[in-house]
Amino acid sequence: MLGRTDGGNCGAGPRGTSVVERLLARRAQSEGGELHIHLIDPFAPGAGHVWRTEQSRLYLMNTQSFFPTLIPDQGVDAPPVAGCTFNQWRAAQLDTPWPGLSEGDQQELAALAANNFPSRAIYGRYLSWCFEQLRENLPAGVTLVNHATEAKRVVRDRTQGGFDVVLLDGGTLRADQVVLALGHVESKLSPAQRGLRDDARQHGLTYLPPAVPNDVDWDQLPAGETVLVRGMGLNFFDVLGQLTEGRGGRFEDTGRPAGEALRYVASGREPVIVGASRRGTPYRAKAELAAYYPQSITLRFLGEDAVAAIRAMGATAGFDHDIWPLLHRDTIWAYYTTLARTRPELVTPELLPELDAMLHTGLDGGSPAWEQELAELLGRHVQHGHVLDLPGLARPLAGQKASDAGLADRGGLPSAGRHFATHEQLDAAVLEYLVADAAGSALGEDDPVKMAIGALNAGRAIVKSLVADRGITQASWLGELRGWFEGFVEGLASGPPAIRVEQLAALVRAGVVHFTGPDPVFRVQHGVFTASSPWVADIPWEARHLIEALAPSNNAQNSASPLLQNLLADGIVRPRMMMASDGGPVVTSGLDVTAPPYRPVDGIGVPVEGLYVLGLQLSSTQWGTAIAAEASAKYRSGYRTVLDADAIAAAILD
Structure with a gap:
């Protein structure tokens, strides 16, 4: 039986609301005692800071209407007490509009299709609606109170247990359990940024x-x-x-x-x-697709069997040696099968059979000899100018191409860049790139380049789960995944x-x-x-x-948030340390936490009971923490946020 419990949720945006949703869903299935939930956020609950409903409709989401959801549709045992996915909500508003919709909301929804990109304002309205639905369907014995202020300190009560949450407005809340769902917080400037800011102030410039x-x-x-x-x-x-x-x-x-x-x-x-x-x-722009991942693309190499084998290695797998060779092959296969299907005159009939056989050899790593053999095969069977150049996709202004088969010189531009005599020449080159990219997006699943990128994006979903399961070494995380692949894949697959x-x-x-x-x-x-x-x-x-034109740095130690600064200063949380390939320690961006339900580890290395972390501050445990939960997710990483919120709710109610 659940006794009287008071919980404080620092952050009432999507992730904080997700924890509330899971608490109510689990509580509705039990016959517990009283549960009192306090949300602490200066912004409206549900939408929070980033998804405020009054913002310009020119700010678009980076996913289509069919993608996001706050309410789980798979992966959890306790069914939701209220709410639905964004796309279901969008469709329902056309017949029975929610009274909370503005005139601008109704106009946008009337023109918004499942494969369109919604404004952030309308997604914020959905989040607000979800919160209202949850509040209207509280199980017996549950209260939900919102505090429109910030938490500036969380103090452990070592005598009686629990926490005192000190608020910016001067109040204090007593809580048995606290969830840190802080989302985007202000960050200190880097030394270079501070230098530009100070110089700007001196000269009366705008920075x-x-x-x-x-x-x-x-x-x-x-x-x-x-x-x-x-x-x-x-x-x-x-x-x-x-x-x-x-x-x-x-x-x-x-x-x-x-x-x-x-x-x-x-x-x-x-x-x-x-x-x-x-x-x-x-x-690069997203392809115009009917689904988040291309329906014509299947991961044959970085599939479930391979993933299970990598997981079985424990934390000894390396991204470059064990994961990238598989994803690279999936990317190559996606490109050339699409090219052969849409432009058969550009390849010989022998290409796909020989390429298939070649891709199934040398799976223990992409050796130079294997890549040279692949380049020779492609040279025989693919017309000049149509061989996949992955480095060239990521660095279109580079003058000297890296290997067509591999990813040579993974950091920065190749040694010989493309030179431009004038700004006008550069503008013309970038415009040519933009025109080609937009044309490729319009072709959707019929564009070989976009399908190669689609395979990378699908593979990224697999890699996210491997990372969250601590399936790669710390040195590989630092030097390979975060060192080169993250920037490479984001420029290709995370575009507008x-x-x-x-x-x-x-x-x-x-x-x-x-x-x-x-x-x-x-x-x-x-x-x-x-x-x-x-x-x-x-x-x-x-x-x-x-x-x-950057979001504030997601780095806990460099945060300007009074709450995070005080948590670090008080030794209640600490940043995660990892070991680089040279054996030296590296302070990473996120907090040090246990396995789910992600309790922070304090300054002396002890997990803090009753305190939980969800969202962006898990950036050293998870990879790609900013994206919303995915409706009807194809891969487990698509609903990872829901699983994390559910694990926290289960721990709180245990």
């Missing part, structure tokens, strides 16, 4: 540090002036939206093929935007909706957006920001405004 885009006042950037934007991942497209469509510009349909389908009509209020990133190009790349191409043609070039260097010189690239011979760009 916008990494931030959640909806927290930024974009009106402070004047029309007509040059604005440097560092980072061309997902936040880059958020910046573009606010400084173009958000200022009255519009996109018109040209009737031309994908890549040239839009024309931008300026409002005259736009700044001149100059994008910069290490690769020199934005993330295809419409964003189509819009960017239109902005380049309209002269609104320009680029700096690979390996950009930022300085403050002669009273202004400058940005240059060693691969572009033209004079540096100059501006009075610089935007860091």
